Amino acid sequence: MTLEILTADALAPLRHGFFTRRGGASSGIFAGLNCGPGSSDQSDSVRMNCARVAEAMEITTDALLTVHQVHSPDVVTIDAPWQEPDDRPRADALVTSQPGLALAILTADCQPVLFADQQAQVIGAAHAGWRGALSGVLENTIDAMEDLGAERARIRAVIGPCISQSAYEVGEEFLEEFLTEDPDYSRFFINGIDRKYQFDLVGFGLHRLRSAGVSDAQWIGACTYSDPDRFYSYRRSVHNGQADYGRLISTIRL
Numbered sequence: 262m263t264l265e266i267l268t269a270d271a272l273a274p275l276r277h278g279f280f281t282r283r284g285g286a287s288s289g290i291f292a293g294l295n296c297g298p299g300s301s302d303q304s305d306s307v308r309m310n311c312a313r314v315a316e317a318m319e320i321t322t323d324a325l326l327t328v329h330q331v332h333s334p335d336v337v338t339i340d341a342p343w344q345e346p347d348d349r350p351r352a353d354a355l356v357t358s359q360p361g362l363a364l365a366i367l368t369a370d371c372q373p374v375l376f377a378d379q380q381a382q383v384i385g386a387a388h389a390g391w392r393g394a395l396s397g398v399l400e401n402t403i404d405a406m407e408d409l410g411a412e413r414a415r416i417r418a419v420i421g422p423c424i425s426q427s428a429y430e431v432g433e434e435f436l437e438e439f440l441t442e443d444p445d446y447s448r449f450f451i452n453g454i455d456r457k458y459q460f461d462l463v464g465f466g467l468h469r470l471r472s473a474g475v476s477d478a479q480w481i482g483a484c485t486y487s488d489p490d491r492f493y494s495y496r497r498s499v500h501n502g503q504a505d506y507g508r509l510i511s512t513i514r515l
Contacts, residue, residue, distance in 0.1 A: 263283075263284050264280060264283065264284035264285075264294065264313060264314075264317055265280070265281040265283040265284060265491065266278035266279070266280055266281075266317060267279040267280075267281065267421065267422070267481055267483065269375075269419040269479070269481055271417040271419055271477050271479060272375060272377050272417060272419055272513065275377055275379065275384065275513060275514070275515065276318055276319065276363075276513070276514050277375055277377075277512065277513035277514070278314075278317065278318070278511070278512060278513075279373060279375075279421035279422055279481060279483075279509070279511045280294055280296075280314060280317075280509060280510050280511065280512075281293075281294070281422070281491040281492060281509070282294050282295070282490075282491060282492060282493055282507060282509065283490075283491060284313065285306075285309075285310045285313065286306045286309040286310055286313075287302050287303070287306040287307070287310060287507065288306070290498070290503050290504070290505060290506070290507070291306070291505070291506075291507045292507075293493075293507065294310045294313070294314070294507075294509075294510070295307060295310055295493070295507035295508060296310050296311050296314060296365075296367060296507075296508055296509070296510040297367050297369075297507060297508025298346075299367075299508070300505055300506070300507060300508060301504070301505045302505075302507065308322075311325060311510075314365075314510055314512065315363070318363045318512055318514055320361060320362075320363050320514060323342045323343075324342050324361055324362050324363055324514075325363045325365055325512065326339060326342060326343065326355060326362055326363065326364055326365060327349060327365045327366070327367060328349050328350055328351070328352040328353065328354075328355060329349045329350065329351045329352070330352075330353050330366075330367065330388045331351050331352070331353065332353065332388075332390055332392040332393050333351070333352060333353050333393060333396070333398065334353070334393060334396040334397040334398045334401050335350075335351070335352040335353060335354070335398070335401070336352060336353070336354040336355070336356060336385075336387075336398070336401045336402050336404075336405045337350050337352045337354070337355055337356075338355075338356050338357065338405055338408070338409065339355055339356075339357050339359070339362065339364075340357060340358075340359045340362075341359070341362075342362065353387060353388040353389070353393050353398050354366075354385060354386065354387035354388065354398050354401065354402040354405070355385065355386050355387075356376075356383065356384065356385040356386075356402060356405040356406050356409060357383070357384060357385075357409075357515070358381070358382055358383045358384075358409045358410065358515070359515070360382075360514075360515040361514070361515070362514060362515070363512045363513065363514035364384060364385065364386035364512060364513055364514070365386065365510055365511065365512040366386045366387065366388045366510070366511050366512070367388070367508040367509065367510055368388060368421070368422075368423065368485075368508065368509050368511065369485065369493045369494055369495040369498075369506050369507065369508050369509060370390075370423060370424040370485050370486065370494050370495045370496050371388055371389060371390035371391075371393075371423060371424075371462075372387075372388075372389040372390065372394065372420050372421070372423040372462060372463065372466050373386070373387075373388065373389075373420070373421040373422070373423070373509070373511035374386065374387040374388075374389050374399060374402075374418055374419070374420050374421070374466065374470075375418070375419050375421065375511060375512075375513045376402060376403070376406060376416055376417070376418045376475075376513075377416065377417055377513065378406060378410075378411035378412060378415045378416045378417075379415075379417075380412075380415055381406075381409070381410045381411045381412065381415065382515055383406045383409045383410055383411040384406075384513050384514070384515055385402045385403075385405065385406050385513075386402075386511065386512065386513055387399055387402045389420075389466055390462075391435075391460065391462060391465070394462070394465055394466055394469055395438070395439065395442060395465075399418075399466065399469045399470055399473065400469065400473045403416060403473050403474070403475065413473065413474040413475060413476075414474060414476050415476060416475050416476060416477075417475070417476065417477040417478075418470050418475050418477070418478045418479075419478075419479055419480075419481060420463060420466050420467065420478075420479070420480040420481065421481050421483070421509075421511045422481060422483035422484070422485050422491075422492050422509065423462060423463060423484070423485055424462060424484060424485050424486045424494065424496060425462075425463065425484035425486065425487065426451070426459050426460060426461040426462070426463070426464070427459065427484075427487070428484060428486035428487055428496065429459055429460045429461075429462055429486075429496075430453050430457050430458070430459060430460075431450075431457065431458050431459070431460045432456075432457060432458070433456065433458075435458070435460065436450055436458050436460075446465070449461040449464050449465045449468070463480045466480075467479075467480065485497075485509070492509060493506050493507035493508060493509055494506065
């Protein structure tokens with residue numbers, strides 16, 4: 262099966278892609294294009310999958326750059342590949358103005374966000390789950406891009422496949438954490454059942470991007486939880502009693 266790569270007109274003509282799970286070498290619960298070295302999948306399969314992504318992005322495998330994601334607001338600026346895989350910093354976003362490097366984010370329900378200021382030739386990629394988005398990873402990515410010469414009014418940002426509100430049930434403590442930050446954040450929650458709520462992660466991400474001055478912020482419109490044939494989902498794996506889950510990759514390069 263060939264790779265399936267979702268793209269956004271807002272990021273064209275830059276080479277980029279939100280890769281689905283289709284077309285990979287992994288099997289079992291990881292069946293497809295699992296690019297997560299932190300999963301319990303066979304390491305050879307993960308390496309093969311990453312090599313296929315690099316080939317699709319027209320780069321060498323060592324130029325496909327990820328970070329050790331920790332749900333933080335931290336961003337790294339890069340201008341060369343890591344010397345060793347273990348050199349990956351603990352962070353949740355990357356920015357660069359260096360041609361030939363592909364910035365990549367791994368997700369399985371959280372938001373993968375790709376950024377571009379094509380005039381300045383500056384790009385970014387962020388992993389924005391609820392914790393990272395609430396603590397400022399999106400705004401920090403924009404700030405780091407500006408340090409490289411981008412202008413936020415020219416930046417376009419696209420949120421890739423992630424969990425939608427209909428599938429994102431949360432409890433009262435989760436809601437309170439948001440309301441403590443800003444009572445107006447109640448608009449990103451609707452009532453669920455049994456004193457639960459449904460959280461609009463995408464709406465929250467778009468709000469943070471637009472409030473930060475991004476000129477064009479959009480969602481690609483795909484829910485990871487509700488489409489098991491195309492996407493991995495951490496929450497779905499828990500509901501299905503699975504021991505682990507695959508990771509989707511989203512990437513952009515100059």
